[in-house]
Amino acid sequence: MDISHLLNSSVSNMEPSLVRELLHYSQQPNIISLAGGLPDDALMPAYPDVNQLLDSRQYGASDGEAVLQQHIAQILAGRGLDRQKAVLVTNGSQQGLDIVSRSVLDNSATILTEQPTYLAACQVFRLQGANIQGVTSDEFGMSVKDFEEKLEEYKPKAVYMIPNFQNPSGHCYSLERRKEIASLLEKKNVLLIEDDPYGELCYEEIKLPPISSMLKTSSWVYLGSFSKVLWPGLRVGYMACDEELMPYFEKVKQATDLHTNRLAQMMVSHFLGSGQYLLHIAKLKAVYKKKRDAMADALLKYLGNQISYRIPAGGMFFWVRLPEGVSSMLVMERALQEQVLVLPGKPFFSSDHMLDDAYLRLNFTRVNEEDLDRAIYTLSLVVKGLSVDRVG
Ligand SMILES: Cc1ncc(COP(=O)(O)O)c(C=O)c1O
Known part of the structure; x- marks a missing residue:
């Protein structure tokens, strides 16, 4: 047929x-x-006993379980991201990518990405009909020169970056590169989509702030996930962003799936609250x-x-x-x-x-x-x- x-x-x-x-x-x-x-x-880790999580049987709030949101806010504060008023719990960070794409990208929009980059993010951007332009990248992330030129040439709506131990290249932006990128984002007022599922898996003595935490005047979305550190099959991730953007993301989340699976959220929350994390x-x-x-x-x-x-x-x-x-x-x-x-x-x-x-x-x-x-x-x-x- x-x-x-x-x-x-x-x-x-x-x-x-x-x-x-x-x-x-x-x-x-x-x-x-x-x-x-x-x-x-x-x-x-082993799953907690589901019989302790019976509250999960009913419909829940679209933005997520309040206790889990508090745990996530604490994790984010530890990374220097304490400006956010709200956190949206998502079905993996992949859904965060989908929500932000649906909210800001359309057929006429260009998005800049590192080159190479996470291919399932490109799938999401393409689904929105966006034009993806790659920026050359080295061991410290996006080339500042190429980034500046592409900002000028394409006037992009957003830029997608994975500053910590990138998928696939493993690169990690230096502090200097983060500052340079942040300053260009502010100058051009372009939305940053910062994806950070690997940041906690750090094998050397490095602690670098998210680029989002350096932005004072331009907008940002920060995506996180429990897939790489707990249970990817549960599909629990989160997004934090400017206060102004959040109500729109919440509406898109509602329209997409009402809310993230409550049992999965409670399992993650239970583990985070156990003191073992x-x-x-x-x-x-x-x-x-x-x-x-x-x-x-x-x-x-x-x-x-x-x-x-x-x-x-x-x-x-x-x-x-x-x-x-x-x-x-x-x-x-x-x-x-x-x-x-x-x-x-x-x-x-x-x-x-x-x-x-x-x-x-x-x-x-x-x-x-x-x-x-x-x-x-x-x-x-x-x-x-x-x-x-x-x-x-
Ligand atoms: C850079 C990056 N972002 C997002 C994801 C999706 O992760 P999640 O399982 O939280 O949806 C992955 C998974 O491999 C990834 O590598």
């Missing part, structure tokens, strides 16, 4: 997300997956730091002079540049034949003219150290095989 006349143009042109397409492989027991952005199952984060950081170091060792041992990468100071990913001429899509296909799943970098580039097939994103948080080593060894054979094919 031809249904093409039923779909609107944004939906009929939508590309599927490669990450989500590949996720079903990562659930097969014989595959070692470095592809997802998933926490280690063994470190996930900080200890839990400390444990995640200790284990993930060891895994990060194990991946760094394996990359050096098996692929040392063939690839380039930086050791990320936090988050979940290595962003690896392959040898000249080796395609990340081909590496993914060949590695999968050897039961190792990796994510090609190509889909993370948002603007077509900057498509780059030279990177892989490797997750180090989910698998154990032995499998990490085995997976990188297998990957090294695939990469070397493709390099030889190219030369030969």
Whole structure:
């Protein structure tokens, strides 16, 4: 049956997300997956007894459970974001992206993103029909020069950034870069959408303020999530923003799903109130730091002079540049034949003219150290095989 006349143009042109397409492989027991952005199952706390959370059975408030909002406000104050009067609890930070996109973007709007960037954010922006323009980025985030030029050229409505341990590149904005970006945002009065699901997973002694906390005169939205530190399956995230924006976001939230699942909110709230949260984060950081170091060792041992990468100071990913001429899509296909799943970098580039097939994103948080080593060894054979094919 031809249904093409039923779909609107944004939906009929939508590309599927490669990450989500590949996720079903990562659930097969014989595959070692470095592809997802998933926490280690063994470190996930047990759920509280649902019978203690019976209040969750009735409909709830659209902006979220009051107790959870208070816990989130406390977390945000610890990050230097205490200007917000309200917090909206969302169905993962992905819904925060959807809510802000629906509220501010339309067919004529341009949004600037880092290049590369989180591909599911681009999916959301495209669904709104927005024009996405990538800004070149280095190890400290967006290039200030390119940002300034693109602000001038495109007059964007908003800019989307992941300043802490970015997905996919792992970059972390320096304090200086944060200040420079904040000052340009204020000068041009452009909305900042700051996405921070990885900020708590920091393996070095760094504490940097959100860019949102530096803005005095221009608008900001800050998105957070419990997916990377607690239970991604529960889908609990949050957004904080200027007081003026919040009533509009609340209405969009209401129209979308009335409110976030109350049982999920209460489970998160129960854990945050149990006094175990900080200890839990400390444990995640200790284990993930060891895994990060194990991946760094394996990359050096098996692929040392063939690839380039930086050791990320936090988050979940290595962003690896392959040898000249080796395609990340081909590496993914060949590695999968050897039961190792990796994510090609190509889909993370948002603007077509900057498509780059030279990177892989490797997750180090989910698998154990032995499998990490085995997976990188297998990957090294695939990469070397493709390099030889190219030369030969
Ligand atoms: C940068 C970024 N933003 C948002 C999300 C979505 O997270 P959530 O599970 O909270 O919806 C992810 C998930 O991988 C992400 O990497």
